[in-house]
Amino acid sequence: xxxxxxxxxxxxxxxxxxxxxxxxxxxxxxxxxxxxxxxxxxxxxxxxxxxxxxxxxxxxxxxxxxxxxxxxxxxxxxxxxxxxxxxxxxxxxxxxxxxxxxxxxxxxxxxxxxxxxxxxxxxxxxxxxxxxxxxxxxxxxxxxxxxxxxxxxxxxxxxxxxxxxxxxxxxxxxxxxxxxxxxxxxxxxxxxxxxxxxxxxxxxxxxxxxxxxxxxxxxxxxxxxxxxxxxxxxxxxxxxxxxxxxxxxxxxxxxxxxxxxxxxxxxxxxxxxxxxxxxxxxxxxxxxxxx
Amino acid sequence: xxxxxxxxxxxxxxxxxxxxxxxxxxxxxxxxxxxxxxxxxxxxxxxxxxxxxxxxxxxxxxxxxxxxxxxxxxxxxxxxxxxxxxxxxxxxxxxxxxxxxxxxxxxxxxxxxxxxxxxxxxxxxxxxxxxxxxxxxxxxxxxxxxxxxxxxxxxxxxxxxxxxxxxxxxxxxxxxxxxxxxxxxxxxxxxxxxxxxxxxxxxxxxxxxxxxxxxxxxxxxxxxxxxxxxxxxxxxxxxxxxxxxxxxxxxxxxxxxx
Numbered sequence: 182x183x184x185x186x187x188x189x190x191x192x193x194x195x196x197x198x199x200x201x202x203x204x205x206x207x208x209x210x211x212x213x214x215x216x217x218x219x220x221x222x223x224x225x226x227x228x229x230x231x232x233x234x235x236x237x238x239x240x241x242x243x244x245x246x247x248x249x250x251x252x253x254x255x256x257x258x259x260x261x262x263x264x265x266x267x268x269x270x271x272x273x274x275x276x277x278x279x280x281x282x283x284x285x286x287x288x289x290x291x292x293x294x295x296x297x298x299x300x301x302x303x304x305x306x307x308x309x310x311x312x313x314x315x316x317x318x319x320x321x322x323x324x325x326x327x328x329x330x331x332x333x334x335x336x337x338x339x340x341x342x343x344x345x346x347x348x349x350x351x352x353x354x355x356x357x358x359x360x361x362x363x364x365x366x367x368x369x370x371x372x373x374x375x376x377x378x379x380x381x382x383x384x385x386x387x388x389x390x391x392x393x394x395x396x397x398x399x400x401x402x403x404x405x406x407x408x409x410x411x412x413x414x415x416x417x418x419x420x421x422x423x424x425x426x427x428x429x430x431x432x433x434x435x436x437x438x439x440x441x442x443x444x445x446x447x448x449x450x451x452x453x454x455x456x457x458x459x460x461x462x463x464x465x466x467x468x469x470x471x472x
Numbered sequence: 473x474x475x476x477x478x479x480x481x482x483x484x485x486x487x488x489x490x491x492x493x494x495x496x497x498x499x500x501x502x503x504x505x506x507x508x509x510x511x512x513x514x515x516x517x518x519x520x521x522x523x524x525x526x527x528x529x530x531x532x533x534x535x536x537x538x539x540x541x542x543x544x545x546x547x548x549x550x551x552x553x554x555x556x557x558x559x560x561x562x563x564x565x566x567x568x569x570x571x572x573x574x575x576x577x578x579x580x581x582x583x584x585x586x587x588x589x590x591x592x593x594x595x596x597x598x599x600x601x602x603x604x605x606x607x608x609x610x611x612x613x614x615x616x617x618x619x620x621x622x623x624x625x626x627x628x629x630x631x632x633x634x635x636x637x638x639x640x641x642x643x644x645x646x647x648x649x650x651x652x653x654x655x656x657x658x659x660x661x662x663x664x665x666x667x668x669x670x671x672x673x674x675x676x677x678x679x680x681x682x683x684x685x686x687x688x689x690x691x692x693x694x695x696x697x698x699x700x701x702x703x704x705x706x707x708x709x710x711x712x713x714x715x716x717x718x719x720x721x722x723x724x725x726x727x728x729x730x
Contacts, residue, residue, distance in 0.1 A: 213557075213560065213561075337579070338578075339581075340573060340576070340581060340582065341573070341578075343562070343566075344570050344573055346560075347556060347557075347560050347562060347567070347570075348551065348555070348556045348570070350520070350525055350549075350551050350555055351549060351551055351570065351622075353523075353524070353525050354523045354524070354525060354544075354547065354549040355544060355549075355573060355574035355626075356541070356544045356574065357573075398561060401561060402561050402562075402563070402606035402608075403561055403562065403563065404560075404561045404562055406561075407561050
């Protein structure tokens, strides 16, 4: 397959698969902790961070943009926490509000930057929907430098992370620093977002966090299997999306990856044994006939 | 009599609304104690603030004379069943294993000894055959027993349980109360947030009546009186006429939890 032999294609494919695997794995915790919307808000909130990082440094280096994106996303999460704690605004309303404020600010910065002479060719606009075709080897290294420590942290503290995700009250009663794990899990999700914004963009990134987890949950009842499956689904969808985008001129890779991931999710929701819609319908019919 | 749990002047507020006001409570070692009171009286909050899950505005909690933080290994906790998502992708055995985490170091994984302890706890609640089921596939009563098994796996001195009889059938209720009696026979202390006034005299040695303030606490035959119940529940006590107050209860069918 020329996906892995052609240099440019190989970079794009490997980058997309890295993103799919890392965000699939880490996204499981966003879904199980009921923070899928937080992931969405944080990825939108990364946009002004990217624009500001470029504005201040004039460089399109992945590490600099990552720092900008991560700071903005974490600032949004922190702000959300403050709003929910100190006002009577409920968290869904606060999420919508913060998403809009950050994303709006990001769009303003972006439109300003577009008129700057050196910024147009920097392709900042591609961060909206991603531009996988522009991935270079340095971007892959940047993904690994951010992604591997995030994965490692979760694996090192696996029993604790699992307990805190399942039953935070019990975890606190045996003395685990639950607040600390909240921060850790938020930070690793930000890491996943940061990794994905170049490839699929801030708007579609939350799909790459949520969809693999939802699909994987259909096929297994064990968290250990679920995270591995989610990583696999994410990588598979990324590879399929990258391959599809080579078939036609000007087909954007990021949205194709998200579409492929959605397809996997829909198939899982319908056909997975045990939890799939089809299966549950069949069983209901059997129960009805038996009675 | 040795005091297992000593709560002094405990006050908890959510926002500016007091949920518990200046509560004193002593739990002697080796008793089964019920905490009763109407909905919203602060029973769960009393348990959670004792365990350090809710930060009190004032007051102190001592476990065998020392602060809670130093005595965690002596405590087991059964939260309300509705406090977790039972669709979580994990097995019965995994949940019970979590009872051993407090005894493991930071980087140690549960090994053979922990699995053996978890299986023994499952055996005690008669769920050993369900060890590898996903927790969502169990009935409500079985889920409640999984939480109980996790607490048993903690191998503690004091057990705090938040409505362990909630939504379980009569057979399960019997099984659970037998386990609580075994714990007492082994010298353990058990504190239970309880809903069903009908069974207080039959199940428990001690009772605490709570409605934001402590109304009364002590041996059941001393404090489970009509006057105290009226003071706790106010006009809302329709059950009072039928329940046997401070007298041995007959084996009335346990009322289902709400």
